Amino acid sequence: MRPEQRRAEILTLVNEKRKVTVDFLSENFSASRETIRRDLTDLAISGQLRKFHGGATVLDNFHEGKFSTRLSEQSHEKKAISQLAATLFQTGDSLFIDTGTTTLAFARELAVSAKELTIFTNSVSITQILASSGGNHRVFLIGGQYRDDAAENIGPIAVAQIKQFQAAHVVMTIGALDTNGVMDYDLEETEIAKAMISMAKKVTVLADNSKLGRSALFSVCSLNQVDRLITDAVPDDDLLAALKEAGVEVLTTNAINGKS
DSSP, X not given: OOHHHHHXXXXXXXXXXXXXXXXHHHHHHTOOHHXXXXXXXXXXXXXXXXXXXXEEEOGGGSOOOOHHHXXXXXXXXXXXHHHHHHTTOOTTOEEEEOOSHHHHHHHHXXXXXXXXXXEEESBHHHHHHHHTSSSOOEEEEOOSEEETTTTEEESHHXXXXXXXXXEEEXXXXXXXXXXXXXXXXXXXHHHHHHHHHHTEEEEEEEOOGGGBTOOOSEEEEOGGGOSEEEESSOOOHHHHHHHHHTTOEEEETTSOOBOO
């Protein structure tokens, strides 16, 4: 097979599977790993895929837009998801909330709620929204290295502080979710989410339909670590089956529920 033809077929496979390994491609094309790595390098240089150590993925699996840009994306869906999510917690509940545009919308819904909650968050914006909500909530801001784009605290200090608390719930936004589990685009935000999950009893994921059926580089948790998924559309059959098998309760804003 000519290199040009092999690279074209590699690109087709990457776009179809969204993420492939060098070993998979080497076996599929009966080519050496060194040859496949050169192919991936050429395709990456030409801007057709994103290469990582051991494989490649479609371009959108590695990057999200800026936080300020994402605030206006899927805003109607995020608001509906947040309104539904806010009904699921009761006075006295304790929640970890991570940083994200959907969890920011969720915080706005909690701010107008009469419920009294204890909140642990690494988001400065979420802290400000909830702390100014008339005193209904007790809010703890997790410290660490400050990242201005999303107004969040990250890094090992933040992870260590998270592990000083225990909460009944973690409510988290995500970058992607497919049959393999929950993923994110940012390593440091992934570490924050993992720490929160480890210190909470139940995990609630907020994800609009654009996150479903996608993959990202960093694994946050498996599906069987998730208790509830709140979204605006019913997942496709394969993903819905995987969620059901993992025992995840799926709540949609159009009131169509797929429960385990």
